[in-house]
Amino acid sequence: MVQYIYLTMEVWMRRCLILLAAGILILAACSGRATPTSNVPTVAPSPTPVPTAAPVATCQAVPPFFDSLHPVNVPPITGADWARGPADAPITLVEYSDFQCPACAGTEPLVQLLLEAYGDRIRLIYRHFPLTSIHDKAQIAAEAAEAAGAQGKFWEMHTLLFERQQEWAYLPADQAPQALANFARELGLDVDRFTRDLEEHTFQPKVMKQYQDAVAMGLTGTPSFILNGRLVSNQGFLPTLIDEILARSTRYDPPTMQVDPARRYTATVRTPGGDIGIDLYPDRAPVAVNTFVFLARQGWYDHNSIFRLDASLVLQSGDPTGFAFRNPGFQCSAEVGGLSFEEPGVVGLFGPSPNSSNGKFFITLAPLPDLNGRYTAVGKVVRGLDILQRIPEQASGEILLPSLEIEHIRIEEQ
Structure with missing residues (x-):
């Protein structure tokens, strides 16, 4: 009976991933890219x-x-990176993203389900790629996530910024800091310290370094995903590719x-x-x-x-x-x-x-x-x-x- 329940949950999770990924395949990214067909x-x-x-x-x-994907020279993962999942996981997924990008917010449920479905077999690394030419608040949002991270709440702020993107992404630029400070207050952060980090641009160098790394790798839009060192052209293929890597022994x-x-x-x-x-x-x-x-x-x-x-x-x-x-x-x-x-x-x-x-x-x-x-x-x-x-x-x-x-x-x- 335990085995039957396990298989049923596996099938259920797989179908949820199929539904999400199928939708992601037709979701426009924050820069145009072609979608492969079968x-x-x-x-x-x-x-x-x-x-x-x-x-x-x-x-x-x-x-x-997976072997047909383009390999990229990803900067090494360090202690400064925001990571979820064990360091020895067989799957490493590096995400270069923009908190103001609608496609990034739309992809977030798939990412969360991947983490849930694969558990300790996957490690997610989140890095900033603020497309400031089209998203006027992408930079300050990235710095806000870093400021929250300095107080131990990066992932909580990450979730708020995506889930409630509509509340802040379209505000006048001068109102964005207050909206972000309200998020910090909801998370129980030291709001004065958080606001000071935004005003002084404490984390601007880190955000800009990751942006420059993304440009140097030839990334052209957000979200961009690098799976075990290879660039995934469309995030809708992630479940297939991850399954393929984990199932190498069944080839x-x-x-x-x-x-x-x-x-x-x-x-x-x-x-x-x-x-x-x-x-x-x-x-x-x-x-x-x-x-x-x-x-x-x-x-x-x-x-x-x-x-x-x-x-x-x-x-x-x-x-x-x-x-x-x-x-x-x-x-x-x-x-x-x-x-x-x-x-x-x-x-x-x-x-x-x-x-x-x-x-x-x-x-x-x-x-x-x-x-x-x-x-x-x-x-x-x-x-x-x-x-x-x-x-x-x-x-x-x-x-x-x-x-x-x-x-x-x-x-x-x-």
Whole structure:
């Protein structure tokens, strides 16, 4: 029972992170930056003919998503930094932020949930990057946080500045010191000392040094996050990247052939809404079926969420992080000649491009012939299709429904 509760909380936390991160992906930062996109099956404008024979597929090792990020030379962490989490945590997240930046305030719930979700496995370092050219009170707010920190209340002031940003960020500049002093009073600080530190700009050198460091690293906006020495272009990817780093031990080499094309294989997908039975076709797509069987037996699909749902068309899963960016350590070329997507319930694999697959899968909820020749079909739902077809009706845009979890996939060979 204890283990069941633990897994349930893990899944709940993961889904909360998915919701927040999905929103963060489209949240504009305090300077414009492009958002990466993933390749997931979509309906083409016109159908492509199904090849008469599937090509021989091959698999190759691929690096983690994290390894594609740009490394930056981050100034060393010192005792002068504001840190949360143990120094020996496997994850170090350095945040360069601006208290007056709306995107920074909007990202704060995600940061707090990351700290809660990963506990002693993550360490957060907060550094100042006041964009004074567009935020006239960013500098004094940063100094206010430092002044509160000098009295042992940095993180409390940090929280107030973000949570109540609307109360001070748009005031006339000459009224900001009084608003900040009111915050200090709420926190029980020595207000006279706090006000004197602001008037004398006691902590201006520290704030400006961190600003200059950010500029020297080439940071262009806030919030900017550096994860284990690599710059994260969009904070919405943080849960995926952190999971990937922590799960390095679960990356796999391309699997050897484990299935016999002459034998019959079935997959039973266990969900809270009931079991779904799938007949796999190793004679039509042996490499793709082998990938699916291997990952299912390794537990790769256990407690996966459905990370994309196009009502009445298709649902997608197969990434333990709940996004479409993590890979298991390998990807395979496509085998598109064996099966078509002419009817509901066809199971296909996909990857970073239409002619590849890396274990993520989709199930059609309607005939989708436009996918023919573009993605590898590995099997067909023979039991429980009604469970899947009810999900769009139940979901109504809500990703947290229990029916959207894949608890386990059992493979049987006959």
